[in-house]
Amino acid sequence: MRRLLASLCLLAAIGLSAAHAVLPDEMMADPAKEARARNLSHELRCMVCQNQSIDDSEAPLARDLRLLVRERIAAGDSDSQVIDFLVARYGEFVLLKPRFERQTLLLWLVPPLLLFGGGAVLWMHTRRRAKGASDASSLSAEEEAKLAALMSADGPAEKS
Numbered sequence: 821m822r823r824l825l826a827s828l829c830l831l832a833a834i835g836l837s838a839a840h841a842v843l844p845d846e847m848m849a850d851p852a853k854e855a856r857a858r859n860l861s862h863e864l865r866c867m868v869c870q871n872q873s874i875d876d877s878e879a880p881l882a883r884d885l886r887l888l889v890r891e892r893i894a895a896g897d898s899d900s901q902v903i904d905f906l907v908a909r910y911g912e913f914v915l916l917k918p919r920f921e922r923q924t925l926l927l928w929l930v931p932p933l934l935l936f937g938g939g940a941v942l943w944m945h946t947r948r949r950a951k952g953a954s955d956a957s958s959l960s961a962e963e964e965a966k967l968a969a970l971m972s973a974d975g976p977a978e979k980s
Contacts, residue, residue, distance in 0.1 A: 863915065866879055869882070
């Protein structure tokens with residue numbers, strides 16, 4: 821019984837992940853234009869949900885944006901013209917993947933710089949530890965002489 825319930829939960833989770841919020845009345849008659857609209861919808865952020873594309877969101881604003889995308893495509897706009905129209909209207913935040921521009925330079929460069937900086941700090945820390953360990957294990961000539969004298973001296977009598 822538990823296996824059946826687990827299987828049903830797994831199938832439901834798989835089915836839910838593939839679900840899209842696009843309703844049949846929103847779809848375009850031309851399959852090529854509909855494919856373009858779906859591709860564009862995957863690139864645009866739902867302003868309500870913020871971490872979902874408008875293609876996946878069921879929010880009323882996402883529906884309005886999906887319809888607007890399809891309107892612009894039906895009017896003959898290219899993909900870049902549709903994106904530019906939406907960015908002009910809602911700002912760069914509407915894009916799930918921001919453009920590489922002067923305003924978004926920090927957004928694109930900070931993660932690799934942090935990764936590189938963290939790697940450099942880790943490398944320097946590892947080198948310091950290795951150097952400290954090698955310094956601690958080496959003895960000076962004076963220390964080696966004292967150690968040899970202690971080892972050659974008769975220690976406490978061993979029990980037989």
